[in-house]
Amino acid sequence: MYWLSGDKVSLLVDRLAEDYAVYGPRRDEVSGEVIFDRLNLLSRLDLQAAIPYNPPKYVLFPQYEEIIKYLYERQSRKVTIEKIDKLQPKALIGLRACDLTGILCLDRFFLGQEFVDEVYLEHRQKLFLISNTCVRPFPQCFCVCTDSGPAAREGFDLDLTFTGQGYLVLVGSRKGQRLVEEIGLQEAGPEAMARRKKIIDESVSSFDNFALENKAWISRATNRLTTGFIKPEVWEYIGNQCFECGACSFVCPTCSCFNVEDVNRMGGATDRVRTWDSCSFEGYTKMAGDHNPRKPVEDRRNKRFFCKLSYSQSKKYLRPGCVGCGRCARVCPGDIGLPNVVTYIRREITGE
């Protein structure tokens, strides 16, 4: 464990910026919202800011992304296809533990299944990840229920924990080790581990009641979802509140459904783009000829919760698909963020 005093943070960031495009949380001047963004001005990095409204997944899995470009000359019948190179090294600094867990889920899903997703892999290579312990939870958070916070346990190159004066720095990789040596960080001393643990314990104990109460219920809900013991009425109740806006999917650190379209440009070239998609959209499963095997909204809606909480889906992520960031609850125009869905399932079980 190393020690990074508050005034040395810029040293770390500047060093990263030499080799990487740096991303991190910053406060938007106009809206006041915290966004996880490309930091063109490194001084805008705000490690004390609240959990950003958007997860960092877009850095690895952009909302709109060209994957190939091709030109087909009809006359000569000649095709040229070009793969689009994405190997820009990127550093993500100040990742909340939930968001880092989200990236690990995406890794396992895109890289660890039968096929490796080559597009994701290119983004994932040459990535530097620095997590930031949540020394206090934010009102929307329930990562204690989903085993994904408030501090990171794996997957980081460096991990920061704020003590009030500076940061305890945990090294998670050789890359991280090289960096702390390069910028000349000092060892944090023998009691640093205990100090970090104390900070995390205090954070855990100050979670909101809804999170603490839900802790056991999330696993009960997982069980029910997996075994299919949730009554159709519950799904209908949930489905009736869905506006099919897709916001929950877009702010979810682990939602990764995408659409692929060929977009024709002026001059005859075509871009094959992949864009975020959401299982709540009616057109998601619609086939040519207008046959749609999933019709009612509740039929589409329960897919998402199945994806976030069922055992079968957890096999793909090696953990639950929900990381407890609470963003879906924050953006949902209905009242069916994941914590509420768990509450509805809980009411069904207890008959409250």
Place this chain on the structure above:
Amino acid sequence: MEKKLVPIITVPEVATVTDIREEIAEVRTFYFTFDRPEIEQAFKIRSGQFIMCTVFGAGEFAVSLPFSPENDRKHISVRKVGRVTSALHELQPGDRIGIRGPFGNGFPFEEIKGKNLVYVAGGIGLIPLRSSIIHVLQHRSDFGRLILVYGARTSRDLMYKDSIREWQATRDFETYFTIDRPEPGWNGQVGFVNQLVAGLSLPAENTVAFVCGPPVMFNAVIRELKLKGIKEQNIYSTLERHMKCGLGKCQHCAIGRTLVCVDGPVYTYKQIRTLGEQI
């Protein structure tokens, strides 16, 4: 040694449409060869798999493979039904298409050796079964009785008439055809395929069925097969879904806990029944 089957994952391989054939109304067969000889050589499929086909400038669609893994011309048979397939139908011989794949699981030939095989198809449902039928004919002695029950709306809607004529000329291949309504010059059955299935005498124990067709026909045929005592795990079908990647990533083809592109497209009826979704 046979070259390893490596699917084309991200960037489509360019192929030339060598020949186009009118099959039935709105359905054409497109024969193709890969432009790169090494791909033409290495591209190996299993019966029941599918590919993602790019029509340049229009987009990509998933399509089942009707050709056999052995000694058969590469082709796809496609109904003009949406935007991309309409663009495909505009193509002329010599035009280029893009191919990714092959993807999916394929039919389980090892498990069904020695059994009687009943193929039940409705309309263009014969397309994904064709490859499997040809494979079985090429290894005829490995299997028991071989039966095709095939129905379409009219006699003009029956696919692959030439192939069927060839199959009928081979030994030990029983065929039954039906059309929905009587037609002048039609000597075969009139009615639905499920009625033909009902009339078959099949030993339930040693019979495997392959069913492909529109959902209404599918359900009616399943009912008949079950009445004959054929086990749910011995009834196979191949499913279709809206697909975007073929790799198990875009998730559009999710049915229950499975993805049609990697866990399918071939499913047993036993699996289908437990997926908890419409076909």
